[in-house]
Amino acid sequence: MKRVYNFSAGPAVLPEEVLKEAQEEMMNYRGCGMSVMEMSHRSAMFKEIIDEAEADLRELMGIPDNYKVLFLQGGAALHFATIPMNLMKNGVADYIVTGQWAKKAYVEAQKYGKVNKIATSEDKTFSYIPDCSDLPVSEDADYVYICQNNTIYGTTYHTLPNTKGKTLVADVSSCFLAGPIDVEKYGVIYGGVQKNIGPAGVQIVIIREDLLRDDLPAYVPTMLNLKVQADNGSMYNTPPCYGIYICGKVFKWIKSIGGLEAMQKRNEEKAAILYDYLDNNSMFRGTVVKKDRSLMNVPFIIGDKDLEAKFVSEAKAAGFENLKGHRTVGGMRASIYNAMPIEGVKALVEFMKKFEKENAANPG
Ligand SMILES: *Cc1c(COP(=O)(O)O)cnc(C)c1O
Numbered sequence: 001m002k003r004v005y006n007f008s009a010g011p012a013v014l015p016e017e018v019l020k021e022a023q024e025e026m027m028n029y030r031g032c033g034m035s036v037m038e039m040s041h042r043s044a045m046f047k048e049i050i051d052e053a054e055a056d057l058r059e060l061m062g063i064p065d066n067y068k069v070l071f072l073q074g075g076a077a078l079h080f081a082t083i084p085m086n087l088m089k090n091g092v093a094d095y096i097v098t099g100q101w102a103k104k105a106y107v108e109a110q111k112y113g114k115v116n117k118i119a120t121s122e123d124k125t126f127s128y129i130p131d132c133s134d135l136p137v138s139e140d141a142d143y144v145y146i147c148q149n150n151t152i153y154g155t156t157y158h159t160l161p162n163t164k165g166k167t168l169v170a171d172v173s174s175c176f177l178a179g180p181i182d183v184e185k186y187g188v189i190y191g192g193v194q195k196n197i198g199p200a201g202v203q204i205v206i207i208r209e210d211l212l213r214d215d216l217p218a219y220v221p222t223m224l225n226l227k228v229q230a231d232n233g234s235m236y237n238t239p240p241c242y243g244i245y246i247c248g249k250v251f252k253w254i255k256s257i258g259g260l261e262a263m264q265k266r267n268e269e270k271a272a273i274l275y276d277y278l279d280n281n282s283m284f285r286g287t288v289v290k291k292d293r294s295l296m297n298v299p300f301i302i303g304d305k306d307l308e309a310k311f312v313s314e315a316k317a318a319g320f321e322n323l324k325g326h327r328t329v330g331g332m333r334a335s336i337y338n339a340m341p342i343e344g345v346k347a348l349v350e351f352m353k354k355f356e357k358e359n360a361a362n363p364g
Helices: 016-025 044-061 075-087 100-109 226-231 241-256 259-279 305-317 342-358
Strands: 067-072 092-097 114-120 144-147 168-171 188-192 203-208 297-301 332-335
Touching: 016 241, 044 067, 044 241, 044 259, 067 226, 075 100, 075 168, 075 188, 075 203, 075 226, 092 100, 100 114, 100 144, 100 168, 203 226, 241 259, 259 297, 259 342, 305 332, 305 342
Parallel strands: 092 114, 092 144, 144 168, 168 188
Antiparallel strands: 067 203, 188 203, 297 332
C-alpha cells in the first residue's frame, strides 16, 4: 500500500520507523502478551515506558533538574486556561498576539485576571513577528506569553522576546523538538504533540518547579492543578498511555538521527528547498515576512482562487495531501514537520514546477 506525502498541519505525519515498530508491538508488547493499549497504567511495564519517555525528552532538550515534565490531556487549547489558573498570582499577564492560537489564549486568560496585549501583528494579518526587544512589560505581570511558532500563519520567533525578567510562557505545539532550545529561558514550555511529536491526545508541559503552587484558587479543577499533576508523576488519573508510548518512540527516533541539532539541520534544509522555489518562480509566493518564516509551516498563494483550488486538487491526485490553507486564510500551506522526509519536499517542488509550466498565463 502506497503512503502519501502528508502536509497536514496536525494531526500530522509521523516517522514510518515509529509506525512500523508500533505495528510490530501491537498485539504483544515485548512478550508481555498484551498491547500497550490494554496495560494498566500502574504496571511496571508502563512505568518503564513513561519513565523512559521522560528521560529521553530530558536528554534531547537538555531539561534541567529543576523543571518538571508532565504528560497531560486536554490539548493545547485547555492549557490556554490552565496557564493563567496556575500562574496568575498577581492576577496579571502580558500576551503577545501573533496569530489565532495566541489570540485564543489571550481571550481565554481574560476569564482569570487582567490581561494586557503588549504587542500584536494583527494589523498585517499576522504575517510577521513584532519587534519584542523593548515591550511595555507590566511591572506586576506574572508572566509574558507567546505562541512560538504560528501554525496557521507560518511565522516563528527566531529571537525570544525581552520579557524584562518576567517568566516566559511558550506554546510550542507546532515547533516542539524542531531544534534545540534553551529551556532555562522559559518558565513554561508546553504544547499538544499532534503537530510534531505524536498522536493527538497528549500534551507535554515543561514547567520550572518554583512556579508550582499550593495556594491555587479553590475553583481550579484538580486535574488542571499542575502541582498535583507534578506530585503524581502525570498519574493523578489515567494518562494517555498509548499516545505517550508513541511519543517515546519518536524521542528515540530523533535521538537515532543525531538529536535536536541534527533535526534542526534537516528542517533548515527542507524549508530552504521550498522557500527558494517560492522566491524564484512566477506563480507561487510566500505570504510572510522573510526573516520571520517558520521552518515548519509554509503558507503560500497564487492569488487566483480557481487556480489555487485546481492546484490543491491536482496535488492530492498526485499523492500530496492536505495542502489546502487554513480555512481562515485561504491559499495553500505545506506543513513540513520533523517527520516529513526531504524527498517529500523535493517532490512537492517538482510538482509545483510542473504545475507552474502547465498553467502559465501566456505560455511561450
Ligand atoms: C494546533 C495548535 C493548538 C491547539 O491544539 P489542540 O490540541 O487542538 O488544543 C494550539 N496552539 C498551537 C500553536 C497549535 O498549533
